[in-house]
Amino acid sequence: MPATIPTEAQGPAAPDVPSRRRQIAALIGFLALSWSVSFVGSLPVRAATGGWYVLADKAPWTPPGLMFTSVWLVLYAAMAVAAWLVWRQRRLPRRRALTLYGLQLALNLLWPPTFFGLYPALGTAALWLALAVLAALTLTAVLTVLRFGPISQTAGILMLPNVTWLVFSASLNLYAAVSN
Numbered sequence: 001m002p003a004t005i006p007t008e009a010q011g012p013a014a015p016d017v018p019s020r021r022r023q024i025a026a027l028i029g030f031l032a033l034s035w036s037v038s039f040v041g042s043l044p045v046r047a048a049t050g051g052w053y054v055l056a057d058k059a060p061w062t063p064p065g066l067m068f069t070s071v072w073l074v075l076y077a078a079m080a081v082a083a084w085l086v087w088r089q090r091r092l093p094r095r096r097a098l099t100l101y102g103l104q105l106a107l108n109l110l111w112p113p114t115f116f117g118l119y120p121a122l123g124t125a126a127l128w129l130a131l132a133v134l135a136a137l138t139l140t141a142v143l144t145v146l147r148f149g150p151i152s153q154t155a156g157i158l159m160l161p162n163v164t165w166l167v168f169s170a171s172l173n174l175y176a177a178v179s180n
Contacts, residue, residue, distance in 0.1 A: 017088075017090060018088055018090075023084075023088055026084055026087055026088065027080075027081070027084045030080040030081070030083050030084045030087070031077060031080045031081075033080070033105070034076040034077065034079055034080035034083075034105070035073070035076055035077075035080075037076070037105050037108055037109050038072050038073065038076045038108075040109060041108060041109050041111070041112040042069070042072075042112065043112075044112045044113045044115075044116040044117040045068075045112050045116050047116065047117070048116035048117070048119070049065065051120070052119055052120055053116065053119075056176060056179075056180050057175075057176070057179035057180055058172070058175070058176065058179075059171065059172050059175035059176070061171075061172075062172055071165060074161075075161060075162050075165055078158045078159070078161060078162065079101070079104075079105075079158070079159060079162055081155075081158055082101075082148055082152075082154075082155035082156070082158035082159050083098065083101045083148075083155070085148075085151075085152040085154055085155040085158070086098060086101070086148050086151045086152055086155050089151050089152055092150065092151045094151060096147055097144065097147035097148050097151055100140060100143050100144040100147055101144050101148075103140050104137065104140045104141050104144050107133060107136055107137035107140055108137060110133050110137075111130055111133045111134055111137060114126060114129055114130040114133050115127060115130035115133075115173065115176075118130075119180075123180075124177060124180055127173065127176050127177035127180060128177050130173055130177075131170065131173045131174055131177055134166065134169060134170050134173050135170065137166060138163065138166040138167060138170060141159065141162055141163045141166055142163055144159055145159045145160060145163060
């Protein structure tokens with residue numbers, strides 16, 4: 001059972017449970033980190049949407065651009081909450097789980113400049129390289145789910161939509177690599 005945020009009625013926090021103030025600060029920190037990665041990752045996307053990507057062959061099932069923005073905001077928030085739930089759990093080892101989470105964020109940051117930014121210089125090779133990054137990201141996300149789940153079942157579940165979206169994104173990336 002995950003640790004809960006203590007209330008005044010419960011008295012001071014147990015030594016192994018972070019204080020309410022520290023938990024709120026950590027949640028805000030996880031959200032800020034996650035949304036910062038999302039924002040920085042969106043910069044190459046924004047630059048390419050007026051360039052080569054407009055003319056690129058895209059999969060017929062490609063959703064409109066606004067949908068990507070909306071989905072990523074929600075997914076990054078869910079990932080941040082999941083990481084926070086794991087961070088605040090003190091009874092089980094968390095280091096490997098949070099390390100995988102960090103690696104997943106780094107790979108999330110690497111994919112957009114690979115796919116959108118390198119295409120003008122490398123052409124189709126950039127799209128295949130981006131697919132390799134996305135495969136590594138998907139594997140890391142799955143491993144994160146598997147590490148988060150035993151620590152906090154809710155955290156593991158919160159990470160599942162991300163894995164689903166990554167598989168969907170891989171189908172879009174693959175189509176682009178084959179068609180451009």
